[in-house]
Amino acid sequence: MQTITRQQARQFILSKQGLIGSHRFTGKDGAYAYVRQAGCIQYDPVDVCGKNAELTLQSRVKGFKKTMLHDLLYKDRKLVDYADKELSIWPSEDWPYFSSYRDRSRKLGRTFKGLKRLEKQAIEYIEANGPVSSDSLPIEGEIFWHSSMHWSGNWQKKSQAARSVLEQLYTDGELVIHHKKGSRKYYDLAGRHLSKDILEADNPCKTEEEFLCWRVLRRIGAAGLLWDKNSTAFLGLDINAEKRKQALETLTEEGKIIPVMVEGIKQPFYYRAEDANLMNAILEGTADLKPRMSFIAPLDPLMWDKSLILALWDYQYSWEIYTPAVKRKYGYYVLPVLFGDRFVGRIEVVPDRKTGVLEVRNIWWEEDVRQTKKLNAALEKTVKDFAKFNDCEEIEYL
Incomplete structure (x- = not known):
């Protein structure tokens, strides 16, 4: 050597x-x-x-x-x-490689009963109204949210329901960050911004x-x-x-x-x-x-x-x-x-x-x-x- x-x-x-x-x-x-x-x-x-x-x-x-x-x-x-x-x-272009992240998020990120209903509500609102932040998404209240992701370990927190729903859909790959104002994130549907070839590509690994x-x-x-x-x-x-x-x-x-x-x-x-x-x-x-x-x-x-x-x-x-x-x-x-x-x-x-x-x-x-x-x-x-x-x-x- x-x-x-x-x-x-x-x-x-x-x-x-x-x-x-x-x-x-x-x-x-x-x-x-x-x-x-x-x-x-x-x-x-x-x-x-x-x-x-x-x-x-x-x-x-x-x-x-x-x-x-x-x-x-x-x-x-x-x-x-x-x-x-x-x-x-x-x-x-590296999006397909991280499909296992998104698969893990979909399997393990839904410990809050009713989260799926809130996700559907969020997606329908974004489809009709465009990009949203946690402050502009009309979902109120707080939820006790659990995440188990490769990059963040296991943790639980009580957080704003709108924010939790958006973060879950983001880690699932359903949403991407549309833009930021300061540190505030605005989300939109991934399909509006990433090509079908990228979104539907098989993981090379x-x-x-x-x-x-x-x-x-x-x-x-x-x-x-x-x-x-x-x-x-x-x-x-x-x-x-x-x-x-x-x-x-x-x-x-x-x-x-x-x-x-x-x-x-x-x-x-x-x-x-x-x-x-x-x-x-x-x-x-x-x-x-x-x-x-x-x-x-x-x-x-x-x-x-x-x-x-x-x-x-x-x-x-x-x-x-x-x-x-x-x-x-x-x-x-x-x-x-x-x-x-x-x-x-x-x-x-x-x-x-x-x-x-x-x-x-x-x-x-x-x-x-x-x-x-x-x-x-x-x-x-x-x-x-x-x-x-x-x-x-x-x-x-x-």
Whole structure:
């Protein structure tokens, strides 16, 4: 088995993800191409300086605007909001693969007596009136609702009846998210927005084992390199050490992934066989590794496995949004700063949307980072691009 250096591993990951070298992803088509490559990007409703999915795309898609993601989701319908790695955004063409999710929802999601009647009522209302939110669907009261889904475990809650009915129909695949206003979701019939070919296609995976292998391969493609170790990059998969080992062995035997060792790390890593040419270019020193700076989203695929980031980059990052203020080391919504093949620091940037001013509240450089003209020029350009991304015309360093 081949052994590579940690620097080569870092360069391979960043090149695969489009975070180093000349931009591989540009504009709306580039945003779609990146989501297809990653398989899924995580959605989070918090919007301090852009929502997580938007931040993920702005860091690697040249000229990205927030409207591009909105259009891909709710006009072009090339992407859908649905569960995968938590609530995610992924290509509509992958809809058939998740039929087992929807089958499970239909079988196990109806523990409330009378839910079927309410679902019929909801569908008839949407057919007649169009997209609805939980506030506009005329179903009143509360129900004690149970869910048992692969991605959320088993839980029970008492919730607004309209919301529960919509969520059930959504996980069943009867409804899709039509659009969002802030964090509020509006639902419509899936048949109005996804083609019949997609909705009625057979699942390409005939067994749960095939589905797991497909998903593991997908996550490796998102990360670039993943190790044979418990990893948060596999979050949302029904997987343990034994299943992970079996999936990796199967994919290796099928020639879909290639194992590699990284110096100083005992666990083997794996990358997709389709990326063999990129790996060779990294090892031969012929890959495009032109440095550029990016602000990375907290739930970016690059940051899915923080233990891996620590092992390869010696960079420790914690998203402190849920940490009590008095215990935070940095701040509420702080983004890792990547320059070239290194994490050089972290930054807190907040747009004042009333005044159109982007406030750079704090920058924390790593201890061994030198303040060079090249670094400061890259920072200035990246902040300007970030201000434009957030519709800000001015920048203020606090």
